[in-house]
Amino acid sequence: MKPIYAHSFNLTPKEAVELQLKLKKNLIFDSDFNIEDVKLVAGADVSYSKKENMLYGVVVILTFPDLEVAEKAWVKGEAEFPYIPGLLAFREGPVLLEAFKKIEREPDIIFFDGHGISHPRGLGIASHLGVLLNKSSIGVAKKNLVGEVFELAKTKGATASILKDGKEIGKVLRTREKVKPIYVSVGHKIGLEKAVDLTLKTIGKYRILEPIRQAHIFSNEVRTSKS
């Protein structure tokens, strides 16, 4: 995969915020995305070596709806931007984009480990990289970042709104009965209902959806064995 847009990630936090506001204008919501046409889904994640200050970005391609791993790519790169809530894409984006360049198969959609538009300025890592790659994307986080989260039933598949300024910016989703929920928001080129629906369809036997789970496992493998 190749990004259609490119920009420097070598920015100050203030410049990064300004860029987010510009990139946000490229977001497309609720396009004619069809879950029935999905053949391949991607999961992207990053692991970090504190000792070496290195990031390991990985992309895993899974078949859909069978969820079998079909392709993997990884890239090691120096962590040049600090972790700042709201600016995660500037830390993890570079190494993930390099990993996407190595991927040969074209996924129909990408799941990112982090938020989409459920973000202080409406442009989390899933939205940001979705725009640069011109690809449908969904943000799936394990913790909330902004907005008010409502209670949800204990049953698998239960959802509740994440509201900010009176608007629904994402959904909390229970992926397994009585297990902590995950936080789903639109990244790019898809609507919230379909994003939640597709996320639920990528749940295997665990709390975390298979695309992200496999990416997480793989990123830890490359960090601990191939470094």
Added chain:
DNA sequence: GCGACAG
């Protein structure tokens, strides 16, 4: 000023 704060 204070508290919150994806990975």
Added chain:
DNA sequence: ATCTTGTCGC
């Protein structure tokens, strides 16, 4: 996220 041991629960 990483570092890091044992421990509680299905």
